[in-house]
Amino acid sequence: MVKIGNISLGEFPLLLAPMEDVSDPPFRAVCKENGADLMYTEFISSEGLIRDAIKSRQKLDIFDYEKPIGIQIFGGDEEAMAMATSIVNVTQPDLVDINFGCPVKKVVTKGAGAGVLKDIDLMVRLTESVVRSTDLPVTVKTRLGWDESSKNIEEVAERLQDVGIKALSIHGRTRQQMYKGEADWSLIAKVKNNPRINIPIFGNGDIDSPQKALEYKNRYGVDGLMIGRAAIGYPWIFNEIKHFFETGETLPPPNLDDRVETAKKHLKFSVEWKGEKLGIFEMRRHYTNYFRGIPHFKPYRTRLVEGENYQAVLDTLDEVNEVFSAQMFENI
Missing domain, CATH: 3.20.20.70 (Aldolase class I)
Incomplete structure (x- = not known):
């Protein structure tokens, strides 16, 4: 111990x-x-x-x-x-x-x-x-x-x-x-x-x-x-x-729902603790890693980084979940 x-x-x-x-x-x-x-x-x-x-x-x-x-x-x-x-x-x-x-x-x-x-x-x-x-x-x-x-x-x-x-x-x-x-x-x-x-x-x-x-x-x-x-x-x-x-086993990486929900939770607390403007700004460094490995994600990352209010960023995260979940389903 x-x-x-x-x-x-x-x-x-x-x-x-x-x-x-x-x-x-x-x-x-x-x-x-x-x-x-x-x-x-x-x-x-x-x-x-x-x-x-x-x-x-x-x-x-x-x-x-x-x-x-x-x-x-x-x-x-x-x-x-x-x-x-x-x-x-x-x-x-x-x-x-x-x-x-x-x-x-x-x-x-x-x-x-x-x-x-x-x-x-x-x-x-x-x-x-x-x-x-x-x-x-x-x-x-x-x-x-x-x-x-x-x-x-x-x-x-x-x-x-x-x-x-x-x-x-x-x-x-x-x-x-x-x-x-x-x-x-x-x-x-x-x-x-x-x-x-x-x-x-x-x-x-x-x-x-x-x-x-x-x-x-x-x-x-x-x-x-x-x-x-x-x-x-x-x-x-x-x-x-x-x-x-x-x-001795490797866990599968977090699925899209996990990534989006964790990013949302992180963002919500960030805005509550720092205020909307600073909370949104200081979340920007995290999005690349939250969604690393997802093909063709760059336009959405740009929107997440450039979003100027809490609701706009939440809407983008919801859209990420819808768009990329559909793509993954189509690829199965």
Whole structure:
């Protein structure tokens, strides 16, 4: 049984990675429904929380059905991270996660996210400031290192465990790699197999199928998998992986009804939570994957992306179901 503090996550949990402008409550809702065991909010700026920035505060929204859930924060100042943690405590998540992995330039140049990978001593101090500011379990998500010449994840894991973190998620790339090339899981396995390490180690990077999930589980011995980009517009991946682990069989892909209904549910929550204009806009990134593999879908994808009001998008989704169901029936 994998546990983070007192949180039980089952034998081999599947985690939804925190993704900026993706891992919001509407997206998390459909992922939870489809088998995600632990989820995190989008990362939240410690400075933004202290300034009471509206966008940062809105990211604190969590719901009972999501539990267990972690709120992820980032920053490069010890005092700000401690103050942000105190604010997070009020919302009563199950854990607090620290982002030391975001490679985006606007975050890195502020000495936060993956920018902290250049200074392990600072990383330790920031982590310690968060641990001291909460009774909740504290976890960390990070990368192998800043670049090829500074893959320091083994030292990082030991030192962060020593100051009190309860789990570590490792993306198998350096900051310099961004999301390019193949994730290197060999160093993740070294951390997991280090006799000094006694906290759960979760691997992240390139898990995009049940087959690869099982291969990496067996080859690298991690305690669970964190899935990010492969879940965008395809929340079914969590249950597909679990089914493959249990039976060795590959579930058929979601049918058209499943895709349309899940897209509708996602859209409805998005509009309710963000308002019509922003809710419609931020759904656009998901449609390509929701309907991937359907021949001649491009005109409908264009209409979904260009739809300017909720009802227009719903009408297009209904039309998608009618048109492509008829085509599939004709092809039987």
